[in-house]
Amino acid sequence: MSLRPPETVRKLQATWHAKAKEAPGYRFYSLHDKVYRADVLAHAYRVSRRNGGTAGVDGESFEEIELSGVEGWLGALAEDLRKKTYRPEAVLRVWIEKANGGRRALGIPTIRDRVVQTAAVLVLGPIFEADLPSEQYAYRAGHGAQEAVRRAHALVSRGHREVVDADLSEYFDNIPHAELLKSVSRRISDGRMLRLIKLWLRAPVVEIDGRGRRRALPGRKGRGCPQGAPISPLLANLYMRRVVLGWKILGHAQRFGAEIVNYADDLVICCRHGADEALVALRDLMVRLQLTLNESKTRVCRLPEESFDFLGYTIGRCYSPKTGRAYLGTRPSKRVVQRICRAISEQTTCRWTLVEAANRVARLNRLLVGWSNYFCLGPVSPAYAAVDRHVCRRLRQWLCRKHKVQGRGTSRYPDEYLYHELGLVRLSERTRSFPWAQA
Numbered sequence: 001m002s003l004r005p006p007e008t009v010r011k012l013q014a015t016w017h018a019k020a021k022e023a024p025g026y027r028f029y030s031l032h033d034k035v036y037r038a039d040v041l042a043h044a045y046r047v048s049r050r051n052g053g054t055a056g057v058d059g060e061s062f063e064e065i066e067l068s069g070v071e072g073w074l075g076a077l078a079e080d081l082r083k084k085t086y087r088p089e090a091v092l093r094v095w096i097e098k099a100n101g102g103r104r105a106l107g108i109p110t111i112r113d114r115v116v117q118t119a120a121v122l123v124l125g126p127i128f129e130a131d132l133p134s135e136q137y138a139y140r141a142g143h144g145a146q147e148a149v150r151r152a153h154a155l156v157s158r159g160h161r162e163v164v165d166a167d168l169s170e171y172f173d174n175i176p177h178a179e180l181l182k183s184v185s186r187r188i189s190d191g192r193m194l195r196l197i198k199l200w201l202r203a204p205v206v207e208i209d210g211r212g213r214r215r216a217l218p219g220r221k222g223r224g225c226p227q228g229a230p231i232s233p234l235l236a237n238l239y240m241r242r243v244v245l246g247w248k249i250l251g252h253a254q255r256f257g258a259e260i261v262n263y264a265d266d267l268v269i270c271c272r273h274g275a276d277e278a279l280v281a282l283r284d285l286m287v288r289l290q291l292t293l294n295e296s297k298t299r300v301c302r303l304p305e306e307s308f309d310f311l312g313y314t315i316g317r318c319y320s321p322k323t324g325r326a327y328l329g330t331r332p333s334k335r336v337v338q339r340i341c342r343a344i345s346e347q348t349t350c351r352w353t354l355v356e357a358a359n360r361v362a363r364l365n366r367l368l369v370g371w372s373n374y375f376c377l378g379p380v381s382p383a384y385a386a387v388d389r390h391v392c393r394r395l396r397q398w399l400c401r402k403h404k405v406q407g408r409g410t411s412r413y414p415d416e417y418l419y420h421e422l423g424l425v426r427l428s429e430r431t432r433s434f435p436w437a438q439a
Contacts (some may be wrong), residue, residue, distance in 0.1 A: 002385075003018065003043070003046055003047050003050055006043060007247065010028060011037055012040075013122070013125075014126070014268060016127050016267075017127070017130055020127045024131070024284075026187075027186070027188065027189040027191065028127055028188055028190065029188075031123050031124070031188065031193045032081075032135065032196070033082075033189050035081060035116065035119045035120055035196070036078040036081035039076055040119050040122055040123065041074050043119075043122065044118035044402050045319065047118050048114045048115050048230070049062055052167065055110070055111065056091070056108050056110030056113065056114075056210075056212070057089055057092045058089055060110060061109065061343075068276045076111060082215070086196075088116075088199050088215075089110045089201045090203060090204040091109050091203050091205045091206070092109075092208065093105055093106070093108075093205050094207075101102070104131050105224020105226075105228050106226070107160055107227060108387065109203070113203075113229075114229070114230055115173075117229060119199075120196060121230055123193075124193075125234060127187055128187065128237070131187070131243055132237060133241065133244050133245065135260045135262055136237055136262050138262070138263045139236075139239070145263055145373065145374070146374065148262070148263040148310075148311060149311050150330075151259045153328070153329075155259055156270055156328055159272055159326075160259065160270035160273040162273060162274070162278075162300065162301075163268055163270050163396055164185075164271065164299075165298070165299050165303045165309075166229040166268065166282060166293060166317055167267075167293065167294040167297035167298050167308075168286075168292070169242075171236065171265035172225050172226070172232060172236055172291065172432055174222060174224065174290070175239050175291075176222060177201050177223060179242075180235060180238070181194065181201075181240065183200065194407075201224075201225065204217075205226065211333075213301075219318045220383050243267070243291075244260050244262060247281075247282075247285065250285065252281045255277075255281075256275070256278045257271060258270065258272070258274075261310075265313055268308065275300045275301075275302070293437060295353065302390070303316055304317045309333045312332065312374070312375065313377065314330070314332070315328070315329075316328065316329075320330060321379075321381075328337075331377075331378045331382070331383065332375040332378075332380060336375065340367070340368075340371050341387065341390045342388075344364065344391050344394055345390075345394055347360070347367065348364075348398040349398075350398075353398065353401050357422060358422065360421075360424055361395070361424050364391060364424065365409040365425045368387070376430075381431055383398060384427035384428050384430070384431060385428055392415060392424075395417070395424065396408065398411045399413050400413070
């Protein structure tokens with residue numbers, strides 16, 4: 001949520017967070033009425049509007065809501081919540097392609113349900129944020145994937161060189177409702193609030209076929225939070241907290257000198273010793289928590305002989321280009337370099353030749369800058385150079401097709417033309433501001 005809440009909402013959140021920090025055993029009550037408070041709902045709508053997304057199963061869009069009047073729409077929604085007549089609609093399932101060639105299911109609630117869930121996150125988030133351990137980095141203000149990568153790198157650099165590289169099998173789809181609700185009720189005693197969460201968890205899931213017909217999918221049988229719902233990251237973090245705390249309470253952290261680094265459903269355990277036994281312990285913990293490891297992707301990695309990928313980075317042996325000295329470093333993985341190159345190739349296919357060159361370069365620049373803003377840790381120069389070579393070659397081919405130029409176009413469209421005339425971003429130049437780029 002990048003939009004700043006109004007002052008009244010911020011004060012409320014600060015009060016709840018301070019109380020949760022001060023009294024770890026305190027259970028909060030009388031929260032449901034805060035969900036439909038006018039300032040909370042209005043801000044939840046603005047957040048949902050900014051996040052965008054398509055309509056849910058009811059087909060209602062933001063444009064239609066705004067055409068009829070947002071204030072009246074929010075007022076009617078607040079009244080349904082106040083009277084306890086609110087019921088969530090079915091969740092629309094869509095599929096997106098994964099980088100490894102598979103597909104991932106996304107659940108899209110209606111805009112109405114997204115707004116109420118976002119309001120619930122505004123209310124519940126500060127309470128549960130006070131309880132989340134430092135090992136969890138996802139979906140938290142002031143935390144992020146880069147920080148998780150830095151932590152994993154720091155641990156292996158300090159001697160935690162036996163790593164359990166764990167892959168959770170469909171984590172969001174397998175979270176058990178009963179156990180999750182126990183985690184929620186440990187802090188929340190408001191029955192109406194708990195009822196709302198139960199309704200969202202139990203909402204039916206439907207798909208729409210090519211003819212626009214709905215098809216109800218089999219029930220989740222008491223498991224799962226649909227990825228794509230605003231409430232799901234909060235609930236997923238809350239249940240993952242059990243994994244982190246269970247690891248410590250059972251004594252595994254001390255036994256193996258092991259620390260967990262977690263981001264959403266990505267998990268690595270950096271051990272000083274005994275990683276094979278740590279993996280056995282992790283399997284046992286997952287059974288207790290009714291979760292499943294993907295055994296084909298879960299492995300033990302021993303540095304510096306081996307390396308592992310985490311959140312798009314490869315952590316392992318690197319070599320200084322100046323001295324040739326080997327060290328444990330972090331660099332963009334081969335897979336993410338290949339992925340950005342495929343995206344560049346898609347943006348420079350022949351079907352885009354009717355587009356103006358300036359517009360095509362502007363689109364490529366947004367892609368390159370966004371990618372490099374995240375992949376800026378460690379010795380990035382080799383990865384950046386590979387991407388620079390690929391984008392120049394593809395853009396040059398695109399210009400040749402557009403202007404019917406024979407050959408490779410290196411004379412007609414040299415690098416100077418691409419970078420200085422068209423304004424293409426050169427990633428290699430961005431490393432000048434990265435003191436670690438040439439380490």
